[in-house]
Amino acid sequence: MTAAFRAGPRPARRPDVLRRLAGASLPYQLLTFTVFAAGWELYARGWGGLLIPTFTETVAATVELLGSAELWRAMYVSNQALVLGFGIAVVVGVPAGIVLGRFRLLERFADVYLNILLVTPMAAIIPLLMMSVGFGLASRVILVTIFSIVMVVVNSRTGVRQVDPSLIEMARSFGASERQIWTRVLLPGALPAIMTGIRLGVGRAVTGMVIVELLMVSTALGGLILEYRGLFKAPLLYGTIVIILAEALLLISVARWGERRLTRWAQTTTARNAR
Amino acid sequence: MGSDDYGKERALIEIRGLGKSFVGQDNETVEALRDVNLDVGENEFLTVLGPSGCGKTTLLKTIAGLIPWNDGDIRIDGTPVRGPGPDRSMVFQNFALLPWATVLDNVAFGLRMRGVGRAEREERARSLIAMVGLSGFETKRPGELSGGMQQRVGLARALAMRPRVLLMDEPFGAVDEQTRRLLQEELLSIWEEHRMTVVFITHSMEEAVLLGDRVVLMSARPGRISEIVPVPLERPRSSDVGALERSGQYVEITAYLWDRLRDMHEEHRPSKVAG
Amino acid sequence: MSALADHHSTRAAPARKRPSWRRLPAAPISLAAGAAAWELIGQLAGMSFFPPLSTVLARLADMATSGLIVTSLADSLVNLILGFAISLAAGLVAGVAMGRYRKVEAALGVYVYALLTAPSLVFAPIFFSLLGEGRGSIVAVVVMYAMFVIIINTASAIQSVPVHLVEMARSYGAGERQVLLRVMLPAAAPMIMAGVRLGVGRAVTGMINGEMFIAVVGLGRIVTQAGGRFDSAGVLAVLLVIIAVALGAVALVQAVDRRITRWVPRTTRGNQ
Numbered sequence A: 001m002t003a004a005f006r007a008g009p010r011p012a013r014r015p016d017v018l019r020r021l022a023g024a025s026l027p028y029q030l031l032t033f034t035v036f037a038a039g040w041e042l043y044a045r046g047w048g049g050l051l052i053p054t055f056t057e058t059v060a061a062t063v064e065l066l067g068s069a070e071l072w073r074a075m076y077v078s079n080q081a082l083v084l085g086f087g088i089a090v091v092v093g094v095p096a097g098i099v100l101g102r103f104r105l106l107e108r109f110a111d112v113y114l115n116i117l118l119v120t121p122m123a124a125i126i127p128l129l130m131m132s133v134g135f136g137l138a139s140r141v142i143l144v145t146i147f148s149i150v151m152v153v154v155n156s157r158t159g160v161r162q163v164d165p166s167l168i169e170m171a172r173s174f175g176a177s178e179r180q181i182w183t184r185v186l187l188p189g190a191l192p193a194i195m196t197g198i199r200l201g202v203g204r205a206v207t208g209m210v211i212v213e214l215l216m217v218s219t220a221l222g223g224l225i226l227e228y229r230g231l232f233k234a235p236l237l238y239g240t241i242v243i244i245l246a247e248a249l250l251l252i253s254v255a256r257w258g259e260r261r262l263t264r265w266a267q268t269t270t271a272r273n274a275r
Numbered sequence B: 001m002g003s004d005d006y007g008k009e010r011a012l013i014e015i016r017g018l019g020k021s022f023v024g025q026d027n028e029t030v031e032a033l034r035d036v037n038l039d040v041g042e043n044e045f046l047t048v049l050g051p052s053g054c055g056k057t058t059l060l061k062t063i064a065g066l067i068p069w070n071d072g073d074i075r076i077d078g079t080p081v082r083g084p085g086p087d088r089s090m091v092f093q094n095f096a097l098l099p100w101a102t103v104l105d106n107v108a109f110g111l112r113m114r115g116v117g118r119a120e121r122e123e124r125a126r127s128l129i130a131m132v133g134l135s136g137f138e139t140k141r142p143g144e145l146s147g148g149m150q151q152r153v154g155l156a157r158a159l160a161m162r163p164r165v166l167l168m169d170e171p172f173g174a175v176d177e178q179t180r181r182l183l184q185e186e187l188l189s190i191w192e193e194h195r196m197t198v199v200f201i202t203h204s205m206e207e208a209v210l211l212g213d214r215v216v217l218m219s220a221r222p223g224r225i226s227e228i229v230p231v232p233l234e235r236p237r238s239s240d241v242g243a244l245e246r247s248g249q250y251v252e253i254t255a256y257l258w259d260r261l262r263d264m265h266e267e268h269r270p271s272k273v274a275g
Numbered sequence C: 001m002s003a004l005a006d007h008h009s010t011r012a013a014p015a016r017k018r019p020s021w022r023r024l025p026a027a028p029i030s031l032a033a034g035a036a037a038w039e040l041i042g043q044l045a046g047m048s049f050f051p052p053l054s055t056v057l058a059r060l061a062d063m064a065t066s067g068l069i070v071t072s073l074a075d076s077l078v079n080l081i082l083g084f085a086i087s088l089a090a091g092l093v094a095g096v097a098m099g100r101y102r103k104v105e106a107a108l109g110v111y112v113y114a115l116l117t118a119p120s121l122v123f124a125p126i127f128f129s130l131l132g133e134g135r136g137s138i139v140a141v142v143v144m145y146a147m148f149v150i151i152i153n154t155a156s157a158i159q160s161v162p163v164h165l166v167e168m169a170r171s172y173g174a175g176e177r178q179v180l181l182r183v184m185l186p187a188a189a190p191m192i193m194a195g196v197r198l199g200v201g202r203a204v205t206g207m208i209n210g211e212m213f214i215a216v217v218g219l220g221r222i223v224t225q226a227g228g229r230f231d232s233a234g235v236l237a238v239l240l241v242i243i244a245v246a247l248g249a250v251a252l253v254q255a256v257d258r259r260i261t262r263w264v265p266r267t268t269r270g271n272q
């Protein structure tokens, strides 16, 4: 009966373009960007000196870099470590997290270490990596893996743990075997959280790559940064940073998009509380 | 039964030609109130009854000065309403207690907002807590109280302001039936002792008749007053609610109210529109 | 009376009866086992980059008595506290503004999100060129790490304050300032504190990474120096100190959090 009242007279529609525009975010975003760029430009022109390029110089340098073979070579080398390290993190981290989520005893004893790993600044082990594995690809890959694997493990564990126990009982009551419980209940139920872990892992892997380049072995992108800094080529230095940032944001958006596509069903069927 | 049966005493609340439209998210307008005219006498207990979405809450909030309106005029004792004032306090359907504050602090909240000094506000709060029967619970937090006790706190908070007008928006709608009856009797006896003007919104015909001097019937789309029904039951009513509810007059009025409400619902049922 | 109550509770909750290992404190046992394994593997393997725990602890004692650890720790803590204080103040102000005013959120939202997810250390070279080789750059890196998560959490905390509480306060005559101080901030406190907790963890990371990149002061610098000397025991000794700082900082924030949000019912507490 109440529904009848919802279907009352049509409300008047006023397609007010100005209002719509003011309600949208884009103009404000553009405004922020303009203020930022103008502030940067003015500051750099007034007080910049040799070390701080203007906004326009940076844009020009970024475009120039994008056309240079040197940048793409560096990108290729840096991203090797990213791809390999992240791949290992997923292949090892997801099963590890699932096992921790299913076997409580193991989890109780691993918990301290996961917590320590979550808060410890991993960069501090870089010197050890260099001593043990050297300066090659291996140590770069290991660092990226260490950076990203914790997120993957922790979220996969949470995913398995948050599967409603009554669903498992339900499956048992219908005679499901342990294997069927895994493939039909636990894994599908944990998938959204696992995907969240993978998405967060991508972010951490990119961070790992940047740290490799800036703190460990400046072979590629980090090498460019060092070189441009040494030669006082400030616009190119800033341009490189812009490109690294752009790559990071691009990868993270792709991961978020992928997560949303793969777990669309989950938005209605399970509570998505894995951060 | 006309709308100006009441009128021996001077009206405390005068509402003239009140109209209120909301602008929704997509710029569509919803007409919540149209041409509402209402006088509420000094120390009158007025109940407002109507189908869901007919604008009862909106009416109460305009009297409280919480939301602006488009047309018309609201006066309290001759003074136009321009915003919330200490002469009116409100009791909310969902209690609206501060979960981090103690019962004492919750009851004293309004006094604090009005700049009443600590000693006085605690003294007044304590006596109100005693009046609603919550002595001993001063230092508890809302999370530790039952729904009925929480609404007693809400009532005490409103009464602590010593308002001339008490605005109550379905105050007992969120508590169970038995608690609700207790609260109704308690409200009656408090009101019979400390007379004040009450505007009380409800979904329940029985509640409207039990408590009110008059029942305002509202209809939806747009919200307007369709009828004002006087309730000539004897007071005090708190002494024997049971006998009152068995009286012929009580039964007759509630039946009449339901007839009128059912008509309103029928009018808006799509299948009946043609016939 | 109490015996009766006891009897009742054991009968009412048979699920509470757990196998004996359940009652052991897992964390200390696990840490002790880890320490023993570290010592054993370190002794047996004899690899220069993985010294046994005893060697590391001895090295730590050395560094502590020579004062190296103490001065570096003090320097690091100054960086951390400065950076975190700035992050907290700016984060709360920006977060409240974003949560309260739609236009501010429209103007800043995307950028704050982008800066939250971007690898913060890429900004280190920029700070280096802006602020020079000194404490200012390190503090700026700490702020870059810690601030955005505080902003985001504060903004969404303010946005999720129940409307009816704000309305209640206004009906009792509260002004904008009172609504903010007496209703919005207390109501938002649990979620804000969750952001602050994440922020402090990130601040410690920012401190170490900043100090390693701009190696002028602090624990980050002595890690790098020890690495340069191939002094693996030194690296691990400092790492232990860093872990202690990180855990200590988080524990401190948690203690404050527990004081502030005591009113939140146990069942609705977020379990991060």
Ligand SMILES: Nc1ncnc2c1ncn2[C@@H]1O[C@H](COP(=O)(O)OP(=O)(O)OP(=O)(O)O)[C@@H](O)[C@H]1O
Residues within 6 Å of the ligand: B022, B023, B024, B030, B031, B032, B050, B051, B052, B053, B054, B055, B056, B057, B058, B059, B223
């Ligand atoms: N903030 C708002 N924005 C847009 N429309 C609103 C708003 N508040 C109320 N309305 C609309 O105004 C009409 C009246 O709402 P109101 O809350 O006053 O009804 P009500 O009689 O109190 O209903 P109920 O009995 O369910 O509490 C409804 O159609 C509602 O959708």
Ligand SMILES: [Mg+2]
Residues within 6 Å of the ligand: B056, B057, B058, B169
């Ligand atoms: Mg209502």
